[in-house]
Amino acid sequence: MSAMVELGADAARIGREAFAVRHALRGHELLALDRLVELSRRLPERAIEYNAGRVPLSLDPARTPRTGLSVEETLRRIEDCGSWMVLKNVEAAPEYAALLSECLSGVAEALGEPLGGRAAFIFISSPDAVTPYHVDPEENFLLQVRGRKTIHVFDPFDRRAVTEEELERFFSGRHPHLAYRDGAIGTPFELEAGVGGHVPLPAPHWVQNAPEGPSRSAGLSDPAIGAPNARPPF
Ligand SMILES: [Fe+2]
Numbered sequence: 001m002s003a004m005v006e007l008g009a010d011a012a013r014i015g016r017e018a019f020a021v022r023h024a025l026r027g028h029e030l031l032a033l034d035r036l037v038e039l040s041r042r043l044p045e046r047a048i049e050y051n052a053g054r055v056p057l058s059l060d061p062a063r064t065p066r067t068g069l070s071v072e073e074t075l076r077r078i079e080d081c082g083s084w085m086v087l088k089n090v091e092a093a094p095e096y097a098a099l100l101s102e103c104l105s106g107v108a109e110a111l112g113e114p115l116g117g118r119a120a121f122i123f124i125s126s127p128d129a130v131t132p133y134h135v136d137p138e139e140n141f142l143l144q145v146r147g148r149k150t151i152h153v154f155d156p157f158d159r160r161a162v163t164e165e166e167l168e169r170f171f172s173g174r175h176p177h178l179a180y181r182d183g184a185i186g187t188p189f190e191l192e193a194g195v196g197g198h199v200p201l202p203a204p205h206w207v208q209n210a211p212e213g214p215s216r217s218a219g220l221s222d223p224a225i226g227a228p229n230a231r232p233p234f
Contacts, residue, residue: 003106011110015200018153023143026194031145040071050085053129061175078214084129087122121219131207134176140221143196147215152186156203160184
């Protein structure tokens with residue numbers, strides 16, 4: 001069976017730098033809109049986060065604008081409702097856990113080592129929606145399933161992009177949003193269906209959805225990915 005995430009020699013770059021990958025999630029039935037609506041009804045409320053999509057690059061989480069729409073309205077009207085949504089930890093549903101496992105097993109094979117706990121998030125966003133500048137708690141892949149977006153990934157070892165104090169606060173439990181500062185150099189990766197990007201820990205990043213249509217992406221992570229290869233994050 002061919003790998004869901006095509007890594008090849010790029011496996012050695014995991015945890016060190018951002019890079020683009022090809023993957024086989026495009027058109028997967030579990031990521032169709034109707035299946036995501038059904039999934040959203042089964043997830044606990046705390047696992048669904050959504051808000052207005054046109055937000056600044058640096059967003060104070062307390063000032064996150066809401067839309068007044070329900071989860072299902074947001075999903076059904078994503079083309080024109082100006083929203084951003086994430087379904088978190090969808091591995092709580094067995095069929096999504098199986099898909100996640102299928103994807104990350106290939107990654108583990110390419111790395112030649114077992115992986116630890118795994119998590120999958122699904123992002124649904126309207127045209128022009130922005131995911132503000134932030135840092136994630138784990139190495140991850142963002143795999144584009146439908147539509148186009150650009151992810152700007154910054155050097156995980158550049159303390160102009162994220163300071164030691166910000167990292168300490170984040171890993172002590174603070175919100176992942178960061179204040180973007182001019183001077184840090186990010187690399188843009190253009191994602192279209194079938195293309196994804198690896199985000200090493202703790203690389204700050206932000207995402208801009210393309211203007212012509214909505215998009216869906218799967219975020220797959222594992223605390224163990226790349227850890228043996230990575231320089232210490234602090
Ligand atoms: Fe992220």
